Amino acid sequence: MRCTLISLSLLSGTLAARPFLDEPDTGFDMFFSNLATGQLAPLDQLVGLPDFEAAAKRYLPIANYTYYRNGAAGEWSFRNNLEVFYRYPLRPRTMVDTSNVQSTLPTTILGYNFSAPFFITSAARAGLGNPAAERGLVEAAAAENILYVPSLYATLSIPEIASYKAPSQVTFQQAYLDPSNDTATKLVFDQAKAAGSKAIVFTVDAPAEGNRQRADRYDASEAVLPFTAITWDYYDHLKTLTDLPIILKGIQTVEEAQAAVAHGVPAVYLSNHGGRQVDGSRSPLEVAIEIRAQAPEVFTQTEVYADGGVRYGGDVVKLLALGVRAVGIGRPFMYANVYGTEGVTRAVQLLKREVALDAANAGVADLKNIDPSYVIWKQSCALD
Numbered sequence: 292m293r294c295t296l297i298s299l300s301l302l303s304g305t306l307a308a309r310p311f312l313d314e315p316d317t318g319f320d321m322f323f324s325n326l327a328t329g330q331l332a333p334l335d336q337l338v339g340l341p342d343f344e345a346a347a348k349r350y351l352p353i354a355n356y357t358y359y360r361n362g363a364a365g366e367w368s369f370r371n372n373l374e375v376f377y378r379y380p381l382r383p384r385t386m387v388d389t390s391n392v393q394s395t396l397p398t399t400i401l402g403y404n405f406s407a408p409f410f411i412t413s414a415a416r417a418g419l420g421n422p423a424a425e426r427g428l429v430e431a432a433a434a435e436n437i438l439y440v441p442s443l444y445a446t447l448s449i450p451e452i453a454s455y456k457a458p459s460q461v462t463f464q465q466a467y468l469d470p471s472n473d474t475a476t477k478l479v480f481d482q483a484k485a486a487g488s489k490a491i492v493f494t495v496d497a498p499a500e501g502n503r504q505r506a507d508r509y510d511a512s513e514a515v516l517p518f519t520a521i522t523w524d525y526y527d528h529l530k531t532l533t534d535l536p537i538i539l540k541g542i543q544t545v546e547e548a549q550a551a552v553a554h555g556v557p558a559v560y561l562s563n564h565g566g567r568q569v570d571g572s573r574s575p576l577e578v579a580i581e582i583r584a585q586a587p588e589v590f591t592q593t594e595v596y597a598d599g600g601v602r603y604g605g606d607v608v609k610l611l612a613l614g615v616r617a618v619g620i621g622r623p624f625m626y627a628n629v630y631g632t633e634g635v636t637r638a639v640q641l642l643k644r645e646v647a648l649d650a651a652n653a654g655v656a657d658l659k660n661i662d663p664s665y666v667i668w669k670q671s672c673a674l675d
């Protein structure tokens with residue numbers, strides 16, 4: 292059999308020849324040409340996730356916008372997270388009855404039922420986008436029945452966020468932890484538990500402050516984190532401090548995903564922190580491909596989540612095809628939260644519709660039975 296070699300170096304060479312499209316031109320500027328700086332575009336005229344960034348960028352003070360937009364250093368990882376999806380095309384099928392695909396959007400995450408295989412992930416400081424801060428995120432998650440994972444560095448406290456939860460709404464709590472202070476760690480775990488959180492999402496990809504040059508210009512950087520000793524021994528120790536499941540967020544290699552399975556993690560969360568920690572780190576899509584190629588059993592041994600650069604329904608479809616169970620989305624929901632609960636709700640609804648449309652047009656009848664053959668993820672004989 293002849294195999295066509297997709298040369299990634301060749302492809303990325305081609306990509307390097309044209310400018311990065313921070314805002315792909317789908318007509319926003321032309322349509323909203325009368326919108327003055329500092330004005331907010333009408334919510335019902337926004338048609339997709341990237342519109343929320345375009346709208347927020349024109350409305351928010353530059354320092355506020357920059358805090359959300361920021362990536363590390365030269366922002367290669369930030370850009371790659373967005374562009375990488377186009378280096379791994381879909382392989383759509385036809386002659387498949389996809390008319391019921393919408394009914395296959397609901398899924399379980401750690402055993403909890405949700406209406407979609409994507410969730411609102413942890414981003415600090417919603418107060419920079421809206422005076423009601425995290426309220427819009429938690430309320431929209433309830434209204435649309437999707438998972439929300441509040442950040443430990445939220446503008447509101449853990450109990451304040453919990454006060455806006457709907458009865459029986461399931462949330463997980465993100466945490467940064469200090470291995471030299473179990474008292475502080477216990478406090479976070481106990482607060483999360485008291486607030487009804489069903490899991491801890493421990494972020495392990497930020498053992499030091501990110502090198503964030505764009506943010507430094509506007510004094511919009513993160514709270515200064517100390518250098519932190521996060522190890523497997525520490526993870527094993529953490530399990531003695533709470534009975535909540537502890538998910539690891541920020542796994543970036545196949546061998547660490549395997550080690551996580553060996554340490555009994557309830558879920559592995561692939562992430563490069565939206566390109567905000569170490570520039571040069573790969574997109575979670577590339578890490579999912581590495582796992583698919585070298586240890587596909589990981590996808591059945593534990594639940595795998597991923598985030599970074601997801602903006603369209605097709606991006607979600609590709610990650611699910613590789614074996615990811617649920618996809619996190621950071622910046623777009625922070626931009627949508629400029630409009631509060633209504634804005635985040637609309638963003639969720641738009642993405643749900645896109646996931647269903649893109650799955651149907653790719654010939655996916657059932658999102659829960661999608662398989663890797665829907666994405667060209669390796670040098671492929673299928674192209675012959």
Ligand SMILES: Cc1cc2nc3c(=O)[nH]c(=O)nc-3n(C[C@H](O)[C@H](O)[C@H](O)COP(=O)(O)O)c2cc1C
Pocket residue numbers: 358359360372412413414415442443444465494540562563564565566567598599600601619620621622623625
């Ligand atoms: C403004 C901002 C703040 C963030 N704060 C946190 C945080 O407090 N904890 C964390 O684990 N990740 C944090 N992240 C990373 C996100 O959880 C997520 O990994 C990333 O935003 C996904 O990429 P996306 O923005 O392209 O969807 C933050 C990201 C952004 C954009």
Ligand SMILES: *[C@@H]1O[C@H](CO)[C@@H](O)[C@H](O)[C@H]1NC(C)=O
Pocket residue numbers: 403404
């Ligand atoms: C989740 O959904 C399944 C199937 O629809 C149902 O049987 C189960 O009771 C639900 N679980 C919860 C906790 O609602």
Ligand SMILES: *[C@@H]1O[C@H](CO)[C@@H](O)[C@H](O)[C@H]1NC(C)=O
Pocket residue numbers: 351352355418419420421422
């Ligand atoms: C911008 O951020 C500041 C906090 O630094 C906040 O007080 C203000 O409300 C934000 N602006 C908007 C429009 O949300």
Ligand SMILES: *[C@@H]1O[C@H](CO)[C@@H](O)[C@H](O)[C@H]1NC(C)=O
Pocket residue numbers: 472474475478
């Ligand atoms: C540990 O954390 C607790 C609770 O936040 C704090 O009161 C205490 O000062 C911390 N201890 C050290 C040594 O930093």
